[in-house]
Amino acid sequence: MSFSICVAQCTDSLASSMDDQARIMQSIGGVSLSGHSVQGGMALPPPHGHDGSDGDGRKQDIGDILHQIMTITDQSLDEAQAKKHGLNCHRMKPALFSVLCEIKEKTGLSIRGSQEEDPPDPQLMRLDNMLLAEGVAGPEKGGGSAASAAAAAAAGGAADSSIEHSDYRAKLTQIRQIYHTELEKYEQACNEFTTHVMNLLREQSRTRPISPKEIERMVGIIHRKFSSIQMQLKQSTCEAVMILRSRFLDARRKRRNFSKQATEILNEYFYSHLSNPYPSEEAKEELAKKCSITVSQVSNWFGNKRIRYKKNIGKFQEEANLYAAKTAVNAAHAVAAAVQNSQANSPTTPNSGSSGSFNLPNSGDLFLSMQSLNGDSYQGAQVGANVQSQVDTLRHVISQTAGYNDALGRNTMYSPHGLHANGGWQNARTPSSVISPTEGPGSVYSDTSN
DNA sequence: TTATATGATTGTAT
């Protein structure tokens, strides 16, 4: 797609258009003018200074002029210039010119121009919309190209998500840049060419019958040609974007399973927060760091896990038991320490951090896990209940690592108390503050059905 | 090979 093609195409249409005119003129010279009067009623003015009443001479005169006009393009520039000047000064020129104009008007040549206003091409609109949607067209986000590239890089570096996306964005920016410069180039070329042609036609309109309307038409032709070129540009840009997109999508689709360790960590968190498996932003960041994955991957993982767990709790029971036991083992130590600590401090006020704000980094999680293990309701006052009893429960749980399932294949111990039949954990969004008074111990197992 | 598991994407609702 280059300017030269464009010019060539435009020139083609110009040439063909001019051919039309030439043909018309030929027909005028050969037929119409040879008659007594011109079609349309306008008679030729009487030939001044020509003594002969001889019609043949007059015809000859006109024929000469027409011939000169027709052949002017065959001659060298200087010759043509001279001829042109001569013709312009010819005494018959104004009359002939006006006659030609009139005839041309009547021949209906300009009818073709009537259907100019092109309806908005649906395909072009489609392309425009897509480019807009992809952020190629439209306002440039983030200022200049360098700035936006930097912004993309910064976003990719600082915000977790798009290390892989930054590359995509950079490429997209590149495409956009090319698109815009090309577009500008075309616009400029179009304007240049238009003014050039207009000047040319204006210049020629002194010797040829060219109406302003026709110039307008010609400009229309040029513009259409250029816009078709623009469409090609848009199309290829779209294509490039699509290719880029699919390539990156493919790359992202080519998933790799997380490492065993990462899955372990995620599962541990999930099952120890079974009542409310919605890690906060900070928690996600920490998990992401621990698992060496991105935060959005953590989000994805939890999203998938929640939904898949909920969908088939029975299937995950074993896993639940496993991780519950695992966290319990860890908890045992931590709690033991906590017990010692609280005993040393004050028995009546165990760690008041019921919202998971223990001093120890993990103890919040552990508490929740114990609540789950307990089979008791998991909120508020229970958190502050006798620590020793929780330790007992832990021992109990640890002793039966296999667990036991009820008739529905659900373990009676590790069901998520926050999970409700109607659809999930939503009601337990804020674990530390939500209290479910209606839910007594034992009643929590009857509501998980699928 | 098929079947299941799993990470990612998309569309939708809130």
Next chain:
DNA sequence: ATACAATCATATAA
């Protein structure tokens, strides 16, 4: 914006 649900496409187990 976030979560959910459905779905895709691959990875891995059978």
